[in-house]
Amino acid sequence: MDNSWLQLNLVEDEEIPLFRTALLIAQDEYPQLAAAEYEARIDGYFRQLRTELSPALLPAAQLQHLNRFLFEEVGFAGNEVDYYDPRNSYLNDVLDRRIGNPISLAVVQLELAQRLDIPLQGVSFPGHFLVRLPVDDGLIVLDPYQKGRSLDETELRSRAQGYFDAAREIDDHHLARMLEPASHRAILTRMLRNLKAVYSEREDLARAVRCSDRLLSVDPHQHEEYRDRGLLYLRLEHIGAAREDLRRYLKLEPTAADADAIRLQLAEISSVPARLN
Known part of the structure; x- marks a missing residue:
């Protein structure tokens, strides 16, 4: 990077x-x-x-x-x-x-x-x-x-x-x-989220992952980006990277509204063959 x-x-x-x-x-x-x-x-x-x-x-x-x-x-x-x-x-x-x-x-x-x-x-x-x-x-x-x-x-x-x-x-x-003023970090975050949404809609998952990477570079406190990137990795069959991001999300946000759903997702991929990593 x-x-x-x-x-x-x-x-x-x-x-x-x-x-x-x-x-x-x-x-x-x-x-x-x-x-x-x-x-x-x-x-x-x-x-x-x-x-x-x-x-x-x-x-x-x-x-x-x-x-x-x-x-x-x-x-x-x-x-x-x-x-x-x-x-x-x-x-x-x-x-x-x-x-x-x-x-x-x-x-x-x-x-x-x-x-x-x-x-x-x-x-x-x-x-x-x-x-x-x-x-x-x-x-x-x-x-x-x-x-x-x-x-x-x-x-x-x-x-x-x-x-x-x-x-x-x-x-x-x-x-x-x-109408409060937006910080430079907030403006860049919105630009990247717009791009991520466009690429996700177009099923251009590699570029959507890239946007998540950059969002975390701009502000690593956007914990939901670990979840989003993990789910994108999962769709790309990068199982190891998906596990890592989803586990990190749960560690950072253990009581999130979707935490149970993410735990279930992790349980489901725990048995996926290693060849897909």
Whole structure:
């Protein structure tokens, strides 16, 4: 495994370079990817924006200019044709094709905002990943998938409601919690989980396992990933690796809701011939 991956769980969240690590995810799929070329492209966008933006502008006005540049001049957009195309999660593809999913587009937006000292933050909202800008009288919340469109409180409640029981009211406190800023570690985790879900749905189990590996590199405290990876290994008939991961999951989460089911699974594979290891 690349040393950069090994080091991720050793550093504080604010030390994780979001854009560069997102390129690292893409490098798994594209081993010959020249990360420096994509960093140079972002740097070119930054230099152009820096010459156009007046430091006297308020952050909200600067963000409006950034969005106009990204989504109108350069032409970044959400992939409306194939939302679940894995290329939507690989940053090199997003930069080359100028289409992506909400979180990959947000990573581009966040990287430029950071370089421009615009205090933009990611939001791990249900459904679409969003971004937020704190302002004096509250928050501006935007959807990168819809070209940085601003979302009001009514629409945010409506979007959130679709992911909860209809009888459950989304009160102010609950909405505020859903709009809390996402850490770099949380953003990378969501990117990898999106990819894992896509590959699992496509029965591309080897790539799904790779996503689980990377999730554990980003945050080894995601204990459910040992379970998920173990079950993926089982489907790939890597029995020894499956046993190891499932046992580790039970050791870390002995009272989990699915612990008995996992114990039963382990009992069933204990007699599988060693030749399948």
